[in-house]
Amino acid sequence: MEKRPFNDASYEQYLNDRRIMGSRCKKCSALALPPRPICVSCHGSDLEWVELKGKGKLAGFTSIVVAPPAMAREGFGRNNPYVVGVVELDEGVKAVSRITGVDARNPDQIRVGMPLQADFASKGEGHARQTSLVFKP
Amino acid sequence: MARKRKLARGVAVVGGGLTKLGLFKDRNCKDFFAEAYTEMVNSVDKGIDPKDIDAVYVGNFTNDFFVKQSHWAPIIADLLGNVPKPVTRTEGACASSALAFREGVLAIASGMYDIVLVGGFEQMSKCSTEEVAEGLAMAASPYEVAAGFTFPGVFGTMATAYFAKYGATREALFNVTIKSHNNAPLNPKAQFPMTVRDFMNARIERSKKKAEPVPAWKDEKAYLADPAANPPVAWPMHLFDCCPISDGAACMLLVAEDMARNFTDVPIHVAGLGQGSGYSLHAKKDLTSYEATRAAGNAAYEMSGLTPNDIQFSEVHDCFSIAELVTMEDLGFVKPGQAHRAVADGMTRLDGPRPINTSGGLKSKGHPVGATGVAQLYEVWTQLRGQAGNRQVPNPNLRIGAAHNLGGTGGTCTFTILERR
Ligand SMILES: [Zn+2]
Numbered sequence: 001m002e003k004r005p006f007n008d009a010s011y012e013q014y015l016n017d018r019r020i021m022g023s024r025c026k027k028c029s030a031l032a033l034p035p036r037p038i039c040v041s042c043h044g045s046d047l048e049w050v051e052l053k054g055k056g057k058l059a060g061f062t063s064i065v066v067a068p069p070a071m072a073r074e075g076f077g078r079n080n081p082y083v084v085g086v087v088e089l090d091e092g093v094k095a096v097s098r099i100t101g102v103d104a105r106n107p108d109q110i111r112v113g114m115p116l117q118a119d120f121a122s123k124g125e126g127h128a129r130q131t132s133l134v135f136k137p
Numbered sequence: 138m139a140r141k142r143k144l145a146r147g148v149a150v151v152g153g154g155l156t157k158l159g160l161f162k163d164r165n166c167k168d169f170f171a172e173a174y175t176e177m178v179n180s181v182d183k184g185i186d187p188k189d190i191d192a193v194y195v196g197n198f199t200n201d202f203f204v205k206q207s208h209w210a211p212i213i214a215d216l217l218g219n220v221p222k223p224v225t226r227t228e229g230a231c232a233s234s235a236l237a238f239r240e241g242v243l244a245i246a247s248g249m250y251d252i253v254l255v256g257g258f259e260q261m262s263k264c265s266t267e268e269v270a271e272g273l274a275m276a277a278s279p280y281e282v283a284a285g286f287t288f289p290g291v292f293g294t295m296a297t298a299y300f301a302k303y304g305a306t307r308e309a310l311f312n313v314t315i316k317s318h319n320n321a322p323l324n325p326k327a328q329f330p331m332t333v334r335d336f337m338n339a340r341i342e343r344s345k346k347k348a349e350p351v352p353a354w355k356d357e358k359a360y361l362a363d364p365a366a367n368p369p370v371a372w373p374m375h376l377f378d379c380c381p382i383s384d385g386a387a388c389m390l391l392v393a394e395d396m397a398r399n400f401t402d403v404p405i406h407v408a409g410l411g412q413g414s415g416y417s418l419h420a421k422k423d424l425t426s427y428e429a430t431r432a433a434g435n436a437a438y439e440m441s442g443l444t445p446n447d448i449q450f451s452e453v454h455d456c457f458s459i460a461e462l463v464t465m466e467d468l469g470f471v472k473p474g475q476a477h478r479a480v481a482d483g484m485t486r487l488d489g490p491r492p493i494n495t496s497g498g499l500k501s502k503g504h505p506v507g508a509t510g511v512a513q514l515y516e517v518w519t520q521l522r523g524q525a526g527n528r529q530v531p532n533p534n535l536r537i538g539a540a541h542n543l544g545g546t547g548g549t550c551t552f553t554i555l556e557r558r
Contacts, residue, residue: 008279033419034280040420060301060424062293063372064285069271071285081369084285086294086418094419096284107372112301132283 006035006047015131018120020052022093033093052091054118056135061085061099063107081105087116087135101136143440144246147394149404150555152181153515158328158385158503160262166200166209167216169386169508170258174217177254177388182401185390187217191250193224194241196234196257197507202272204260217254230276231456232544233257234387235412235510235551241391242407251396256388259507269382273506276545278417289379290371291418291546292457297373298424299459302474307373309477310458311361314377314500316480317455320487321497323528328383328503333357340366378458383503387512405521408537409443409554411436415547429550430467430541437539437552438469445469447537448554450492450520450530452513454543455499464541465493468552488531495520495528513540514553521557 004010006023011034014021023035026048030041033052038045063083067076076082081104087095100119102110116135123130154176156169178185193213201207210224227236234257241255261269273288281291299305314333321327322335331339337360344351354360361367367375390400397404413432418424438444445468453468455461462476470491471479479485485493496502496516499509517538519525539554 060294060296060298060418061372062286062290062297062374063369064287064290064293065369065371066270066287066289068274068282068285068287069267072267076285081372082285084290084294086298086424094421096280096286096417096419098285110297112297 004049006037008034011035012130015120015133016122016129018131020054020118020133022050022052023047024050031091031093033089033095052089052093054089056087056089056116058099058110058112058114058116059086059088059094060112061107061110063104063110083107083110085135095133098132098134099136100134141439142436144242144407144410146246146248148242148245148391148407149394149397150389150407150514150518151392151397151400151404152177152185152390153388153518154180155326155387155512155515156385157326158383158505160382161384162262164384165204166258166260166386167212169260169384170213170256170388171216173256173386173388177390181390182403183399185400189252190219190222190254191252192222192244193217193219193254194227194237194244195224195255196227196229196237196510198228198230198233198259199272199275200260200507202275203269204263229549230544231454231504231506232510232542232549232551233507235514235540235542235553236549238389238511238514238553239410239412239551242410245391245393251393253391254388255391255511256386257508257511258386259505260384261382261505262384266382278546278548280417280419281546287371288546289374289457292459293371293374294418295424295463296459299463300373302425303477305477307362308358309462309480310373310378311358312477312480313455313458313461314361315357316486317494317498318501320495320528321501323526324497324502327497327501328381329497329501331501333360333377336360337366374457374459380456380499380504383505385503385505385508385512387508387515389511389514389518403522403557405518406556406558407553408556409437409441409539409552411440411552413550415550417546417548425463425473427463427467427543427547427550429547430464430543430552433541433550433552434468437554441554441556443537443554448491448539449532449535450495450538452496452516452540453493453498454513454541455494456504456543458500460543461493461498464543468541487528492530495525495530510540510542510551513542514555516540517555521555
């Protein structure tokens with residue numbers, strides 16, 4: 001398991017196991033989520049896996065009314081907006097993700113800074129199963 | 138380690154052309170580029186023999202997707218009769234043609250060429266709105282797209298972060314939109330040559346004609362605050378915060394500074410040239426800043442020896458209204474958190490102390506993405522030559538202007554300072 005490459009595919013495999021795994025540079029301790037093969041702080045490539053707790057706060061968000069094709073196919077759009085945002089995790093890194101459990105129709109009531117915790121949303125079965133990280137209050 | 142970067146040889150702009158912007162389904166990018174090129178040739182005061190053009194750089198974002206045609210450089214070479222001279226396409230999303238301008242400047246500065254044509258073009262009208270959104274999203278970061286973000290959604294997210302950090306509200310965005318639209322009727326090339334009040338009055342007239350209840354908006358801000366008139370796209374971005382879908386082309390003629398007077402008595406010099414790259418949303422340290430813009434600004438200021446206070450007017454990439462506020466701060470025109478106040482106070486109006494987007498900006502002038510970078514520089518060049526007609530900046534000593542171009546969600550930004558000496 002610890003031999004997995006530090007890339008998007010490994011990140012997604014871990015998400016399928018309901019784990020949020022980032023990379024940490026052994027030289028300068030910089031944390032990256034999703035994992036990176038090269039540390040952008042010191043350019044080192046001696047890395048280790050770190051599991052994140054999935055707690056954080058909302059740094060910025062939007063409620064999308066005009067949906068892209070992939071979201072429109074799931075029924076989102078003008079009559080069914082959805083919220084996505086940037087979550088700043090307690091460990092200091094950020095994630096972009098769907099935000100569920102908030103009122104997408106009343107975005108002026110959603111507060112930047114509100115505490116959030118990670119959840120996992122899966123689609124498909126077997127090899128086709130894809131899990132994405134979502135956050136909720 | 139770092140050394141002061143400068144051009145090994147000075148470069149000047151001696152000609153420019155820009156199409157009328159809009160939706161022109163029955164024409165194509167060759168038509169657009171030929172129109173801009175013809176205006177450019179006629180704009181060179183002492184004339185240009187097209188045979189003397191050494192090389193061409195053209196920016197295009199994604200006609201590959203929008204009209205299913207790639208490899209545009211030889212199409213342009215064929216169109217202009219440049220075959221077999223070198224023609225190169227540059228791509229940096231919405232900053233594609235600012236990169237073409239930059240490559241043209243660097244090619245002359247290196248001593249390789251003396252006379253270079255730079256430009257850009259895009260045709261978006263052949264796609265549905267949904268297809269255009271899909272094409273534009275190809276320039277967002279893969280992580281943003283996977284999470285369900287749209288282009289306006291990324292800018293909306295920056296807007297909510299900006300509001301929370303600095304206590305601004307949607308009124309700050311209204312002020313940007315109203316200000317830019319006030320300039321558009323003065324620009325004969327603008328796609329929407331109307332003020333926000335013109336839009337509001339047209340809507341009221343329509344209601345009267347149809348014998349519907351007539352909306353009672355007390356002013357433009359009330360109109361923009363009404364979701365029936367200004368529907369949401371991606372909170373807090375609404376229709377009037379978003380640039381339109383456009384077709385068009387722009388080009389400029391660059392020459393080595395030492396030969397500029399052979400072409401015109403009013404050459405406009407390239408004083409500063411900056412380009413930067415940026416992270417996608419999750420990796421940004423600060424959601425209320427573009428690191429690519431800061432890097433581009435710093436590079437251009439350093440090269441020119443100028444400071445933000447020396448920039449008398451500018452074109453700023455307002456693909457979404459919030460981008461204009463954030464960019465004003467990143468370029469040092471105002472301190473972080475002050476842009477919303479400065480716009481409210483009229484600093485950036487055409488008759489204000491630091492006009493921004495005299496052309497009407499992308500919002501009202503139009504945003505054919507691959508043409509935009511050079512279209513912005515065309516406006517700065519036109520103003521510096523005193524040829525901007527009714528939208529001429531009312532300053533008899535206009536000497537220094539600049540253009541900021543932003544690609545994608547901020548991944549590629551340029552800042553170019555032009556000077557009349
Ligand atoms: Zn490191």
